[in-house]
Amino acid sequence: MSSHTPSNPDTLSYEQAGVNYDLIDPLKVAAQRAAAATATHLSGHGFTEVAASRGESAYVVDVGPFYLASIVECLGSKALVADEMAELTGQSYYAGIAQDTIAMSINDLITVGATPLVVQAYWAAGGSDWFSDKQRAKALVDGWKAACDTCGVAWGGGETPALAGIVESGRIDLASSCTGIVNPKSRLSVGDNLQAGDAIVLLSSSGIHANGLSLARKLVERLPNGYMTQVEPGVSYGEALLAPTALYSPVTEAMAAAGLTVHYSANITGHGWRKLLRHPKPFTYRIHTVPPVPPVLKFIQQWAKHDDREAYSTLNMGAGFALFMPASQAADACQIAEDLGIGACIAGKVEDGTKQLLIEPLNIRFGDDDLQLR
Amino acid sequence: MSSHTPSNPDTLSYEQAGVNYDLIDPLKVAAQRAAAATATHLSGHGFTEVAASRGESAYVVDVGPFYLASIVECLGSKALVADEMAELTGQSYYAGIAQDTIAMSINDLITVGATPLVVQAYWAAGGSDWFSDKQRAKALVDGWKAACDTCGVAWGGGETPALAGIVESGRIDLASSCTGIVNPKSRLSVGDNLQAGDAIVLLSSSGIHANGLSLARKLVERLPNGYMTQVEPGVSYGEALLAPTALYSPVTEAMAAAGLTVHYSANITGHGWRKLLRHPKPFTYRIHTVPPVPPVLKFIQQWAKHDDREAYSTLNMGAGFALFMPASQAADACQIAEDLGIGACIAGKVEDGTKQLLIEPLNIRFGDDDLQLR
Numbered sequence: 001m002s003s004h005t006p007s008n009p010d011t012l013s014y015e016q017a018g019v020n021y022d023l024i025d026p027l028k029v030a031a032q033r034a035a036a037a038t039a040t041h042l043s044g045h046g047f048t049e050v051a052a053s054r055g056e057s058a059y060v061v062d063v064g065p066f067y068l069a070s071i072v073e074c075l076g077s078k079a080l081v082a083d084e085m086a087e088l089t090g091q092s093y094y095a096g097i098a099q100d101t102i103a104m105s106i107n108d109l110i111t112v113g114a115t116p117l118v119v120q121a122y123w124a125a126g127g128s129d130w131f132s133d134k135q136r137a138k139a140l141v142d143g144w145k146a147a148c149d150t151c152g153v154a155w156g157g158g159e160t161p162a163l164a165g166i167v168e169s170g171r172i173d174l175a176s177s178c179t180g181i182v183n184p185k186s187r188l189s190v191g192d193n194l195q196a197g198d199a200i201v202l203l204s205s206s207g208i209h210a211n212g213l214s215l216a217r218k219l220v221e222r223l224p225n226g227y228m229t230q231v232e233p234g235v236s237y238g239e240a241l242l243a244p245t246a247l248y249s250p251v252t253e254a255m256a257a258a259g260l261t262v263h264y265s266a267n268i269t270g271h272g273w274r275k276l277l278r279h280p281k282p283f284t285y286r287i288h289t290v291p292p293v294p295p296v297l298k299f300i301q302q303w304a305k306h307d308d309r310e311a312y313s314t315l316n317m318g319a320g321f322a323l324f325m326p327a328s329q330a331a332d333a334c335q336i337a338e339d340l341g342i343g344a345c346i347a348g349k350v351e352d353g354t355k356q357l358l359i360e361p362l363n364i365r366f367g368d369d370d371l372q373l374r
Numbered sequence: 375m376s377s378h379t380p381s382n383p384d385t386l387s388y389e390q391a392g393v394n395y396d397l398i399d400p401l402k403v404a405a406q407r408a409a410a411a412t413a414t415h416l417s418g419h420g421f422t423e424v425a426a427s428r429g430e431s432a433y434v435v436d437v438g439p440f441y442l443a444s445i446v447e448c449l450g451s452k453a454l455v456a457d458e459m460a461e462l463t464g465q466s467y468y469a470g471i472a473q474d475t476i477a478m479s480i481n482d483l484i485t486v487g488a489t490p491l492v493v494q495a496y497w498a499a500g501g502s503d504w505f506s507d508k509q510r511a512k513a514l515v516d517g518w519k520a521a522c523d524t525c526g527v528a529w530g531g532g533e534t535p536a537l538a539g540i541v542e543s544g545r546i547d548l549a550s551s552c553t554g555i556v557n558p559k560s561r562l563s564v565g566d567n568l569q570a571g572d573a574i575v576l577l578s579s580s581g582i583h584a585n586g587l588s589l590a591r592k593l594v595e596r597l598p599n600g601y602m603t604q605v606e607p608g609v610s611y612g613e614a615l616l617a618p619t620a621l622y623s624p625v626t627e628a629m630a631a632a633g634l635t636v637h638y639s640a641n642i643t644g645h646g647w648r649k650l651l652r653h654p655k656p657f658t659y660r661i662h663t664v665p666p667v668p669p670v671l672k673f674i675q676q677w678a679k680h681d682d683r684e685a686y687s688t689l690n691m692g693a694g695f696a697l698f699m700p701a702s703q704a705a706d707a708c709q710i711a712e713d714l715g716i717g718a719c720i721a722g723k724v725e726d727g728t729k730q731l732l733i734e735p736l737n738i739r740f741g742d743d744d745l746q747l748r
Binding site: 003026037118 | 400401402404405406408409410411413415416418419421423428433435437438439440442444445446447448451453454489491492494495496499505508511512514515516518519523527528529530531532533534535537538539540541542545546547549551553555574615628
């Protein structure tokens with residue numbers, strides 16, 4: 001992706017951090033095509049897929065009285081930061097890691113307008129001995145339950161395999177799957193109703209969340225005191241990175257309960273603000289207000305020598321979730337989020353025009369070719 | 375577990391093969407307790423859990439017009455056999471591995487009477503380069519789609535993370551999640567109707583499936599030609615192990631379409647035939663007929679020096695799935711399975727009495743203390 005090519009030779013790019021999307025993408029395309037061809041099977045059961053959900057963050061099926069949404073999501077490499085920090089401080093950070101893992105699936109599932117109902121845990125350890133650290137295991141269980149409590153979902157069960165030879169010794173591969181329903185069906189938000197004039201409401205992030213961690217980990221080599229380098233007084237880089245991902249389903253549920261309408265949503269993850277360009281319709285997304293940038297993201301931007309364009313194309317830069325909704329309801333939406341402890345702002349609006357994102361306060365433009373997710 | 379203690383010093387036990395359930399089980403118990411406490415959240419959405427599904431193979435929620443069932447399941451270590459065999463033969467075995475991975479979730483989901491609707495793929499590689507082997511990647515995609523076609527499910531999407539530092543280089547951690555519905559609700563088979571007089575119908579396995587692979591891999595050290603040792607003329611041990619897991623949902627769907635009733639089911643996986651004792655009710659399960667044992671399982675039993683009790687307590691020994699149903703319908707069930715190419719036999723019956731499994735042709739008894747899953 002052209003926007004990933006750093007202009008400054010000191011810049012630490014995502015590719016240098018070890019993630020090469022060019023190698024993964026051909027498989028993804030082949031898998032997406034094969035997956036799309038299986039949708040016809042649903043008719044044998046009397047159901048149909050919501051075709052517009054193909055390529056969205058969760059897959060949606062029309063099962064009659066409501067829509068069924070499902071997803072599986074990986075935490076990524078954030079647990080490696082928890083492991084490094086545990087060695088440095090003797091503390092366990094796995095309660096937060098559990099919340100991160102659940103947030104990965106729940107924050108994606110709600111983009112289609114779904115109410116999350118059931119979460120399943122996938123905890124694949126490098127060996128049985130991973131589970132013998134009682135403090136860490138308890139933190140993982142307690143954090144998982146607390147996140148379920150926050151989101152009002154039932155923890156259905158899960159898998160705790162010991163995968164020596166596949167998962168590295170001492171490590172754990174964490175993922176979550178989530179199933180929910182869109183009910184009433186009018187809550188479906190796969191973008192059919194996205195329109196010029198809609199307001200763009202941004203919900204605040206709590207930090208880096210769980211995307212950009214390969215870069216953040218690679219950066220440690222450059223820091224004077226590694227993970228213990230202070231991001232702000234009294235807060236180390238490692239601790240700041242480990243702030244758990246905000247859970248947004250309480251906000252979307254409260255908004256639905258208040259009768260607010262969402263036309264489209266985007267969970268701002270792996271491609272930073274380029275995710276605002278997610279929907280295939282040709283609109284211009286004009287941003288007039290950017291939310292405050294969490295100190296840890298400012299810190300990463302400085303040390304990785306990223307210009308604003310590079311930073312906003314990779315990290316959430318303070319915006320964890322975007323809602324596209326009738327402008328008349330945007331202030332109420334912000335109030336509901338704030339009442340739940342999640343910062344929110346009316347950041348911009350949707351306009352007819354070329355497909356592009358204009359972050360006016362920073363003089364950044366992202367075009368259609370800057371995001372190829374489908 | 376007492377039945378896992380080998381009596382013969384040459385016997386290769388599961389613990390020697392690297393899996394120590396004693397270390398995992400305390401975490402599992404803590405997780406199960408925490409998970410059970412989250413069920414009350416469903417009432418906030420107007421729904422309730424099917425409490426009897428706690429501890430069963432899939433989690434079930436009553437959402438009104440039907441039940442919702444969901445699950446996530448790990449493949450385990452079978453992909454390591456595919457990797458070893460690819461080095462020895464130059465072939466890719468990942469089409470079969472894909473089927474195995476889907477079978478893990480689908481064969482569990484159907485135990486509660488659910489129709490699988492959507493499968494999600496979880497393919498976590500040790501690095502982006504895993505996906506650059508085009509033959510292997512194509513086999514994985516093609517095999518995944520073919521299994522979805524066989525089961526009539528939609529492939530909703532999934533995750534293909536590159537997890538260097540967590541998943542070992544050159545390896546892949548494979549899992550699947552599955553969502554389905556129990557419809558009509560009378561198909562629910564969590565054991566409420568399990569009763570004395572029910573027939574036990576066993577569906578044939580296609581080989582080792584994806585359980586017991588730690589043991590099977592460890593055994594290679596003892597074999598004269600490793601994975602290339604012949605199990606039967608023209609079939610190597612490695613190839614025999616890689617026979618893909620049978621998919622049983624076509625059978626359970628055809629049975630439902632024919633109006634047959636299932637009172638309870640068990641997917642015979644990690645604890646071998648002890649899974650027949652899964653339901654908490656106190657019944658005696660009397661087996662009068664055992665299905666043929668696949669050559670690869672006979673071979674493992676011989677080389678691992680397992681007596682029949684040890685073998686049947688660990689491996690499927692030819693029975694991949696058990697159905698407990700009205701005796702009057704058992705012959706029809708077998709015919710439906712056979713018509714779909716899955717061997718089946720009426721193997722025994724459910725009786726009032728002490729909780730035990732009596733495999734009479736082999737003079738084996740498993741008691742309640744031989745299986746502690748909950």
